[in-house]
Amino acid sequence: NKEYILAPSVLSADFSALGDALQFIEQKGGDWVHIDVMDGHFVPNLTFGPPVIAALRKRTSLPFDVHLMTSNPAEHFDSYIEAGADYLTFHIEAEIHAHRLISRIHEAGRKAGISLVPSTPVSSLKELLPLVDLILVMTVDPGFGGQSLIPSCLEKVRELKKLKQENDFSYIVSVDGGVNSRTLDSALSAGSDVIVTGSAFFSGNFPV
Numbered sequence: 001n002k003e004y005i006l007a008p009s010v011l012s013a014d015f016s017a018l019g020d021a022l023q024f025i026e027q028k029g030g031d032w033v034h035i036d037v038m039d040g041h042f043v044p045n046l047t048f049g050p051p052v053i054a055a056l057r058k059r060t061s062l063p064f065d066v067h068l069m070t071s072n073p074a075e076h077f078d079s080y081i082e083a084g085a086d087y088l089t090f091h092i093e094a095e096i097h098a099h100r101l102i103s104r105i106h107e108a109g110r111k112a113g114i115s116l117v118p119s120t121p122v123s124s125l126k127e128l129l130p131l132v133d134l135i136l137v138m139t140v141d142p143g144f145g146g147q148s149l150i151p152s153c154l155e156k157v158r159e160l161k162k163l164k165q166e167n168d169f170s171y172i173v174s175v176d177g178g179v180n181s182r183t184l185d186s187a188l189s190a191g192s193d194v195i196v197t198g199s200a201f202f203s204g205n206f207p208v
């Protein structure tokens with residue numbers, strides 16, 4: 001009976017057996033499926049796009065937590081919605097017109113998330129805090145699984161939880177990058193509501 005939402009990332013699954021990975025996530029008590037979309041431009045790596053996500057959608061009823069690490073997210077966001085994203089998160093560093101994109105995600109009836117890389121401060125999200133459903137705090141530079149959590153990034157989680165309480169905002173906070181059995185407690189004590197885990201989860205180094 002854990003008090004956080006567990007969102008395993010299929011980035012660390014065997015890509016030739018993604019259907020099995022979904023079953024594994026269900027068996028191990030995953031609450032959401034975290035899907036890392038990389039475009040080889042915003043981040044130096046490529047993963048999967050809408051057709052793969054649509055195929056996975058037929059294999060589980062768990063919510064899809066789609067994390068767009070892409071340039072120009074507004075150009076393609078609708079195909080991720082059609083593919084079955086429940087939460088659609090994009091990066092503040094990639095989109096100037098964030099209000100518009102958040103509204104369009106909401107108009108499509110989905111939850112809107114905003115993410116920030118380790119070098120971006122919480123203050124860059126100030127205008128968006130009342131609008132978003134989820135804030136995904138990256139605790140590694142995005143692009144690859146299996147990196148080490150940058151501890152100072154957890155201060156942002158604390159800050160966001162404090163701002164939420166003071167202003168009665170409704171977003172939840174997710175931590176993504178380097179969470180494993182050793183770092184989980186620090187992410188939870190910072191106040192994180194959602195825990196994303198890739199390499200630790202799929203290598204059995206996660207306490208579930």
Ligand code: DX5
Pocket residue numbers: 009011012034036067140141142143144145146147176177178179196197198199200
């Ligand atoms: C990193 C991705 C993460 C990644 C986390 O660019 O956004 O979601 O899958 O992997 P681990 O848990 O291995 O750091």
Ligand code: ZN
Pocket residue numbers: 009034035036067176196
């Ligand atoms: Zn991610």
